[in-house]
């Protein structure tokens with residue numbers, strides 16, 4: 080089958096007031112792939128994800144999901160079209176139970192049987208969540224909250240997941256566990272991923288294709304092997320001399 084772009088951005092510009100945070104970004108995410116956006120703090124990675132999910136409106140440019148223009152749509156419309164945003168800092172509902180957090184992810188779905196199956200899948204991937212199932216999410220550790228945020232996004236039954244720094248603040252062991260599940264959700268459940276990461280080593284280990292951002296622009300792109308071989312990437316992002 081021909082490879083199709085599930086997501087395509089063309090010349091997107093996003094402002095905070097008069098400050099231009101995204102300066103004409105074009106990128107594509109092929110259906111079925113994991114694509115990463117790397118870059119240092121403040122490069123604009125979070126702003127790109129918020130512009131895609133509808134939390135921010137772009138000033139210019141086009142954002143197409145499966146060929147349909149979604150720029151400036153409300154976040155709930157974009158979510159219903161199949162995009163799940165896992166924000167930086169997880170943003171789980173800390174006073175609700177783990178169960179209610181997960182079920183809230185599925186609030187738009189009518190396929191009750193499949194929702195129950197997906198719920199069991201999430202608890203199979205993340206046994207910690209099962210042991211806290213009726214406890215408030217506030218009792219979870221940072222890593223467990225990241226698991227919950229991922230699980231909640233999966234409960235939406237998305238075609239595309241937007242992941243904002245899932246590795247942030249986690250131990251190497253937990254990062255490994257969480258990224259194994261991210262790859263599993265991609266390969267076995269067929270969910271396309273757009274992953275934002277400051278941790279370039281983790282991003283490159285996981286992705287099929289990557290972009291590097293600096294001050295609101297894309298400065299480099301390529302498939303994983305090309306990026307891994309790049310001297311700039313080795314020196315500035317992987318700390319290899």
Ligand code: ATP
Nearest residue numbers: 095098100118119120121122123124125126127167
């Ligand atoms: P990180 O994820 O590490 O925060 P980032 O690459 O995601 O970094 P963004 O958060 O997208 O970067 O920020 C891009 C630029 O926009 C930065 O210069 C930042 O200071 C600015 N910015 C971000 N949020 C706001 C805001 N609410 N108001 C004004 N400027 C902002």
